[in-house]
Amino acid sequence: DTAVSQTPKYLVTQMGNDKSIKCEQNLGHDTMYWYKQDSKKFLKIMFSYNNKELIINETVPNRFSPKSPDKAHLNLHINSLELGDSAVYFCASSPQDSRHGYTFGSGTRLTVV
Amino acid sequence: SQQGEEDPQALSIQEGENATMNCSYKTSINNLQWYRQNSGRGLVHLILIRSNEREKHSGRLRVTLDTSKKSSSLLITASRAADTASYFCATDSGGSNYKLTFGKGTLLTVNP
Numbered sequence: 001d002t003a004v005s006q007t008p009k010y011l012v013t014q015m016g017n018d019k020s021i022k023c024e025q026n027l028g029h030d031t032m033y034w035y036k037q038d039s040k041k042f043l044k045i046m047f048s049y050n051n052k053e054l055i056i057n058e059t060v061p062n063r064f065s066p067k068s069p070d071k072a073h074l075n076l077h078i079n080s081l082e083l084g085d086s087a088v089y090f091c092a093s094s095p096q097d098s099r100h101g102y103t104f105g106s107g108t109r110l111t112v113v
Numbered sequence: 114s115q116q117g118e119e120d121p122q123a124l125s126i127q128e129g130e131n132a133t134m135n136c137s138y139k140t141s142i143n144n145l146q147w148y149r150q151n152s153g154r155g156l157v158h159l160i161l162i163r164s165n166e167r168e169k170h171s172g173r174l175r176v177t178l179d180t181s182k183k184s185s186s187l188l189i190t191a192s193r194a195a196d197t198a199s200y201f202c203a204t205d206s207g208g209s210n211y212k213l214t215f216g217k218g219t220l221l222t223v224n225p
Contacts, residue, residue, distance in 0.1 A: 101158030
């Protein structure tokens with residue numbers, strides 16, 4: 001059983017389109033995250049939710065809108081896609097306290113053409 | 114903002130040799146973690162060291178932490194070709210929300 005699963009694994013789309021990435025975790029963790037990894041492999045946090053509540057919202061364009069219908073799911077919707085949005089997007093989850101590491105999904109490679 | 118900086122950016126060694134990667138950070142931390150990322154895959158948590166710990170071991174991994182120098186090192190002993198991956202340090206600066214800030218990573222290549 002995959003602990004943190006993201007879909008789709010690959011996403012190729014044209015500029016201006018709207019797309020969504022889904023994430024689910026079956027670990028019972030309270031906190032979920034979205035990270036963006038650019039072409040130089042730099043990982044930057046975008047959002048974090050704790051038990052469906054948004055707790056971290058880094059400086060991200062408002063074209064990006066996360067949604068957490070329950071604590072096991074965190075989806076990312078992106079409007080009006082731009083070339084610069086091309087990256088690998090990782091979902092992760094963790095217990096609420098920081099004594100444990102994150103568990104990452106396998107990533108969604110988004111290519112905007 | 115970026116917290117950790119790994120050094121070197123890339124490291125190539127022969128199987129059986131030891132690999133050492135370093136990480137420096139800027140602000141005080143609650144803990145520091147190391148992750149591995151194989152090509153095209155997600156990150157895998159390797160080890161966590163708290164700010165009041167100086168050294169930690171897990172199998173062939175040894176992590177040290179020097180909070181006075183704001184630095185950490187990851188040593189992989191007796192490396193194997195399967196250890197080829199990117200290695201990232203990540204810091205938790207504490208606070209009310211648990212948030213990890215990652216460095217740029219070290220690409221380790223272990224040649225058979």
